[in-house]
Amino acid sequence: MENPVQLEGTISKKAFWSALTAGFLALGLLLVSFGISGVAYAVPIAGVGDFYVEFDKLEGTGYTFYPKMGETSSEDSAPQGTNLIENLTITNLQLYKDFKVGSEWIRVKIQASKPVQISGLQHDAGLIEADAKFQNLVLEENHSDDWQKQFQQKSSTITLEHAKLKTHYLFQKTINMNGMKLTVERIKK
Numbered sequence: 001m002e003n004p005v006q007l008e009g010t011i012s013k014k015a016f017w018s019a020l021t022a023g024f025l026a027l028g029l030l031l032v033s034f035g036i037s038g039v040a041y042a043v044p045i046a047g048v049g050d051f052y053v054e055f056d057k058l059e060g061t062g063y064t065f066y067p068k069m070g071e072t073s074s075e076d077s078a079p080q081g082t083n084l085i086e087n088l089t090i091t092n093l094q095l096y097k098d099f100k101v102g103s104e105w106i107r108v109k110i111q112a113s114k115p116v117q118i119s120g121l122q123h124d125a126g127l128i129e130a131d132a133k134f135q136n137l138v139l140e141e142n143h144s145d146d147w148q149k150q151f152q153q154k155s156s157t158i159t160l161e162h163a164k165l166k167t168h169y170l171f172q173k174t175i176n177m178n179g180m181k182l183t184v185e186r187i188k189k
Contacts, residue, residue: 111180
């Protein structure tokens with residue numbers, strides 16, 4: 001009987017974990033967006049830490065804003081603002097998240113080449129930079145022991161242009177994202 005030959009190989013742990021992480025992130029974001037031209041229902045994005053949303057223009061109806069404390073990737077509780085918009089359209093949407101994998105940085109990015117229609121948006125942000133326009137804007141103060149209920153801003157319409165948002169949580173009841181493109185790439189920081 002011949003003795004079987006045993007071969008031993010090595011696997012780069014860094015390359016393995018980098019590829020596995022990138023694959024799961026890409027798969028998760030792809031499932032969240034539910035295809036290139038489909039409509040997704042009840043889509044939350046949370047728990048991945050700060051991510052950024054950029055766009056040329058957002059036009060929405062039924063806008064409400066209130067302050068809150070919420071979880072981020074680096075803190076259990078950080079000051080944020082919750083934005084609720086009943087219906088909106090976004091032009092040139094880009095959503096991205098940067099991850100440090102080993103010694104390299106990767107960016108997972110979702111872009112839409114066509115206008116995106118969303119209903120039932122809830123968005124928690126730590127920063128919003130934009131040119132903003134409101135119609136029928138109401139700022140109201142309410143008596144409450146809960147500071148998060150003491151202030152609220154509402155408007156019948158909202159328009160944001162040239163916007164960049166640092167986001168901690170994003171939920172859409174429905175989203176139609178025609179012309180979607182998902183990329184995972186190395187970046188330099």
